Amino acid sequence: MEVCGTAMDLKQLRALVTVVEVGSVTRAAELLHLVQPAVTRQIKALEDELGVALFERTRTGMRATEAGTSLAERARRALTELERARAELIPAAGVVTGIVTLGLLESSADLLAEPLVARLSRDHPGIELRLQTAYSGYLQRWLDEGDLDLSLLYNLTSSPSLNVTPLVRERLWIAAPPDEDLRQDAPVPFAGLAGRQLVLPATGHGLRILIDAGARRAGVALRSTVNTNSMALQKKLARAGHGWTILPAVGLVEELAAGTLCAAPLGEPEVWRSVVLARPRTGRVPAAVDVVAHELNRQVRAAVTGNRWPSAELV
Secondary structure (H helix, E strand, C coil), X not given: CEECCEECCHHHHHHHHHHHHHCCHHHHXXXXXXXXXXXXXXXXXXXXXXXXCCEEEECXXXXXXXXXXXXXXXXXXXXXXXXXXXXXXXXXXXXCCEEEEEEEEHHHHHHHHHHHHXXXXXXXXXXXXXXXXXXXHHHHHHHHCCCCCEEEEECCCCCCCEEEEEEEEEEEEEEECHHHCCXXXXXXXXXXXXXXXXXXXXXXXXXXXXXXXXXXXXXXXXXXXXXXXXXXXXXXXXXCCCCEEEEEHHHHHHHHHHCCCEEEEEECCCCEEEEEEEEECCCCCCHHHHHHHHHHHHHHHHHHHCCCCCCEEEC
């Protein structure tokens, strides 16, 4: 790897990435099975070659500079590609191998992650699956930057940089403590939310945009007492009685089964989101990525047809 006339080696790049991730040379040395002076020398060699400081040394540890963060991001991708190439180039006969980094929407992870991992472990043990969960905006950015091989996203119909396959559409639901007696067969109109305390996704979040658009169509002003970018926190605050909350139905499966929340679809107007599978348009698609995409699609269909994904429709 040549940068600005320098000749970096893999040991130096691994040391850089590890120190950035853990913030400590001592801890990085433990993870890399090296002595601390060796890691320090590798970092110092990089800084000497580049002529810039990659870290600020503080009493609490090592904090990456802007240059250190930028180089670590690129080094991480380079190391991942090398690991992927190694896995693909030395496969057992007839076995699909490789590293696949998959993004799952936070709301869908509890429903899809475990059965997906179980199926891949059974049928394709040569694939190393790396899961990332986040909101759709973060996942799309990571796809564009090359940090993900494929990802679930929502409300994306097309993109110059991504191939998009529609999978499912689902309604947003209102959730509340069990004593509110919301019923899955009795949709709650937006007008029924007027004046209620609500725990909502943060302004600018994709779900919040859908919610606000529905409220405008209904002519209702929503009153949010708390805004958060955490789905888990939305549900926790709703369970504690701090307000009703609005989420995709798939994000409420465990709470409904356990009886810790009750819920009903939003209505008048109904609010739907579409879930898609997105992959970068450029570059060769490794066989392992195709396998994971196929299996993820199968798990989504199984969840919908098996009535484990409430109010969802296959596209």
